[in-house]
Amino acid sequence: MPDTEVEDLLRRLAPQVLGAVVRRYGHFDTAEDAAQEALLAAATRWPRDGVPDNPRGWLITVASRRLTDLLRGEQARRRREDTVARWAPLEPSPAPAAGRTPSGTDDTLILLFMCCHPSLSPASQIALTLRAVGGLTTAEIARAFLVPEATMTRRISRAKQRVKESGIPFGMPRHPEHAERLGAVLHVLYLIFNEGYASTSGPDLQRGELAAEAIRLARMVHRMLPGDGEVAGLLALMLLTDARRPARTAPDGGLVPMAEQDRSLWNAAYIAEGVALITEALPQGAPGPYQLQAAIAAVHDEAPSAEATDWPQIAALYELLLRMSGNPVVALNHAVAVAMAQGPQAGLDLVAKLQHDERIAGDHRLHAVRAHLLEMAGDRAAARHSYQEAALRTTSLPQQRYLHARAARLADDH
Structure with a gap:
């Protein structure tokens, strides 16, 4: 092998x-x-x-x-x-033949809930589970949290020591404890999926095994809690996002942006399942962030072409998300949606506000979005500079190649 x-x-x-x-x-x-x-x-x-x-x-x-x-x-x-x-x-x-306890519960799922025990802080729950269940390296987890690797190393070590001292038994928590651990569990699965769908470093754009594992675990949690709208929303979000994976990579391994993807390659079964999940979940009560993100993904996936995308609806959904959280990545995505619905300058005005947010100011995604919107606005020189800045800040080799290619194309056209 x-x-x-x-x-x-x-x-x-x-x-x-x-x-x-x-x-x-x-x-x-x-x-x-x-x-x-x-x-x-x-x-x-x-x-x-x-x-x-x-x-x-x-x-x-x-x-x-x-x-x-x-x-x-x-x-x-x-x-x-x-x-x-x-x-x-x-x-x-003797080792058992399959990864299940005598009661039939998957050891991985038990480990997931164990790592999300309330004796740990939310940040420690997520970091420890990404390490133990997701198999991510400490460096990858640090990038997901936007903190230095040394900080994350200490956080994981402290979490392991806390688990040791707590004497937590290995087993599924009782039903009343599900709710208090569920938020951390869902966040963990969300981060694992994101690392699989868009790798933060290395030669490959995506790591399919991580995305598949996150979907598998999300299905298990959904079977346990079929009436929870956010569990359904997260599973729907994963399916609707992963449906686009076959079209995201060119034959040479390069990144293909959504607007240029061959939508016939998208996974129709995943789209149908994801749309059905979110359609059933949304009417059941006030939607949470995973349901809103799934609804955004559904609008993208159901559009027959990039030009036919309902950007005003996507912008409105991002506005709802922003009211729930001050997450700068959500704000950045909202800026893109506003630009597509109202014009590039409207989006650039929003991006300018984010340049003062230290949580994302140095992130390659902000510079890449700014470059794209500047290119839409016709400012090729500024767009080229921002593409180059974005390339310097990403550790993903396919993203670096894509961003450098965009910058080079603008130089050639000029």
């Missing part, structure tokens, strides 16, 4: 392995260390020796043995044989 396929397999199995080890032995922080060592061993051996018949079982066995070593080391250091004996059996039991 090629290295890339092994890497994809390990990413899918990582949360299942961690969940199984935590369920069996407890001690989240030590279990994660053991699981990471098992994944590292697999990444080294499998490309050379071949993938075992039961890769998940192999990983769980290796992680369990490593955990045993870690617990025995802890025993030697602390000289507390009775405490260590209560932690877990020192010999691993």
